[in-house]
Amino acid sequence: MTEKHLGKEWIHGLLMIIASLLLLAAAPRKDVFKGAVDLVGEILRYPEYPAAALERNARRVSFWFADKSALKERLDFLEEENTRLRLAWSVGSASHLKQELDRFYGYARVTLREPMSWWSEVRINKGTSDGVFFGAPVLHNGHLVGRVSSSEGNYSWVELITSSSLMVPVVIEETRDLGVVAGDGEGGLWLLYVPEGRTFSEGMTVSTAxxxxxxxxGIPVGRLSTETRNSGSAYLAWRVVPGAGLTQLYALEIFGEAVPGGRREGRSP
Structure with a gap:
């Protein structure tokens, strides 16, 4: 009995395989099977849509990050190249300016200006070998900057008019009043020893007396401002606006030559 059932099962299985193969061969030729396949595909499209959309978005995000990384690397490279070019241009411009200034007789380059004595002194690249001696007036843009305080062979030190230790006799051109200008060591310049009763106007010219x-x-120093302060006794101090650009000193003009006998001991460069 068991052998008969096994034989039938084999026969049934074989028949099903044959029927499946026949149906498979006939399916592409039947519209009903094509319609069923299209229907199944349409049904399956909806559950597959989120996965497909997620895949597309993931691909776009991946491309975006890749492009952003490439652009950032390119930008960093361009910034580095720009920095190198600006540095090369600055060095070239400074070298060209140095050569141009060195060509002019009577002009000197500022080679050192220490932060601790910013308003007191500067060092220049001209010295006794260039005819520069102690006491020589130093100008910038035609206005008094200071005086040579010491000089050596190829460099000198210039004491600025904003130094608290340099006092310059001056005259107010419009009134012919005499006074003295001195710095406060902090960038300020003041006209001293003017009696309180004197009246001045803003913009009056101050020059050497x-x-x-x-x-x-007659060397211009600056112009009077309206700011005043009491300097004690019967005198009033008036602030003077320097005519020279004391915050940006690159090239200075040495005015004539002082007497060599007045030379002081030089300082170390």
């Missing part, structure tokens, strides 16, 4: 043999008269 014919008092000292070391400084020629």
């Amino acid at each position: 014919m008092v000292s043999e070391a400084l020629p008269p």
Whole structure:
């Protein structure tokens, strides 16, 4: 009985395989099977849509990050190249400016300006070998900057008018009142020893007076401002706006030559 059932099962299985193969061969030729396949595909499209959309978005995000990384690397490279070009241009411009300034007789380059003595002194690249001696007036844009305080063979030190230790006799051109200008060591310049009763107007010209043999008269120093302060006793101090650009000193003009006998001991460069 068991052998008969096994034989039938084999026969049934074989028949089913044959029927399946026949149906498979006939399916592409039947519209009903094509319709069933299209229907199943349409049904399956909806559950597959989120996965397909997620895949597309993931691919776009991946491409975006790749492009952003490439752009950032390119930008970093361009910034580095720009920095190198600007540095090369600055060095070239500074070298060209140095050569141009060195060509002009009577002009000197500022080679050192220490932060601790910013408003007191600067060092220049001209010295006694260039005819620069102690006491020589130093100008910038036609206005007094200071005086040579010491000089050596190829460099000198210039004491600025904003130094608290340098006092310059001056005259107010419009009124011919005499006074002295001195710095406060912090960038300020003041007209001193003017009686309180005197009245001045803003913008009056201050220039060197014919008092000292070391400084020629008539060198412009600056102009009066309206700011005043009491300097004690019966005198009033007036702030002077320097005509020279004391915050940006690159090239200075040495005005004539002082007497060599007045030379002081030089300083170390």
